[in-house]
Amino acid sequence: GENVEQHPSTLSVQEGDSAVIKCTYSDSASNYFPWYKQELGKRPQLIIDIRSNVGEKKDQRIAVTLNKTAKHFSLHITETQPEDSAVYFCAASMGGGADGLTFGKGTHLIIQP
Amino acid sequence: ETGVTQTPRHLVMGMTNKKSLKCEQHLGHNAMYWYKQSAKKPLELMFVYNFKEQTENNSVPSRFSPECPNSSHLFLHLHTLQPEDSALYLCASSERGFSYNEQFFGPGTRLTVL
Numbered sequence: 001g002e003n004v005e006q007h008p009s010t011l012s013v014q015e016g017d018s019a020v021i022k023c024t025y026s027d028s029a030s031n032y033f034p035w036y037k038q039e040l041g042k043r044p045q046l047i048i049d050i051r052s053n054v055g056e057k058k059d060q061r062i063a064v065t066l067n068k069t070a071k072h073f074s075l076h077i078t079e080t081q082p083e084d085s086a087v088y089f090c091a092a093s094m095g096g097g098a099d100g101l102t103f104g105k106g107t108h109l110i111i112q113p
Numbered sequence: 114e115t116g117v118t119q120t121p122r123h124l125v126m127g128m129t130n131k132k133s134l135k136c137e138q139h140l141g142h143n144a145m146y147w148y149k150q151s152a153k154k155p156l157e158l159m160f161v162y163n164f165k166e167q168t169e170n171n172s173v174p175s176r177f178s179p180e181c182p183n184s185s186h187l188f189l190h191l192h193t194l195q196p197e198d199s200a201l202y203l204c205a206s207s208e209r210g211f212s213y214n215e216q217f218f219g220p221g222t223r224l225t226v227l
Contacts, residue, residue, distance in 0.1 A: 032214075043117075043218040044156070044203070046216070049215065091156075099169060100161045100169055101158065101216060103155040103157075105153075105154070105155045
């Protein structure tokens, strides 16, 4: 089955700086890569996703890049703000998400004031 | 209620008890999922239901028994659980039929097995 590795497990950045979280996946058949944000005590919420036919996608301060050859994808957050502090999970799916997601272990992002 | 709801939000049970977790989605979706979230482990997919039919059982022990009576409701029946089953159980739903499906999560049930 699919295996997703995520790094780092904890990331501390100064407010206003950029943060980058990286994930690798094992199954070349995976075609859908969402990123979820989970604040303490809350449910995971989708913040951005990318499909295998796209190399990069941006939404305001958030961007995701995908390298299918290397089987890795990354989340980039620019101009970080205190409300960005949360745990971020990457995931991969072969069925476009319909068959369930395989998640990475999560990255605890801490924004230092 | 909107989105995906789960009840109860917290549950404490003994190893010999039988209990059920309930999930309801108000989004008109046709696929539902159970995930387990433990400390120091990634979110683990347990079961997938598409159009009320179970299409995936991710090697889950038989002490967990899912039920999907219709596209809006999903249950997880629990019996003779172990302390290591203590975790946050998350339900999600999506609209199968499109190429790519955003999954919407419920708030979860925090389960403690004594």
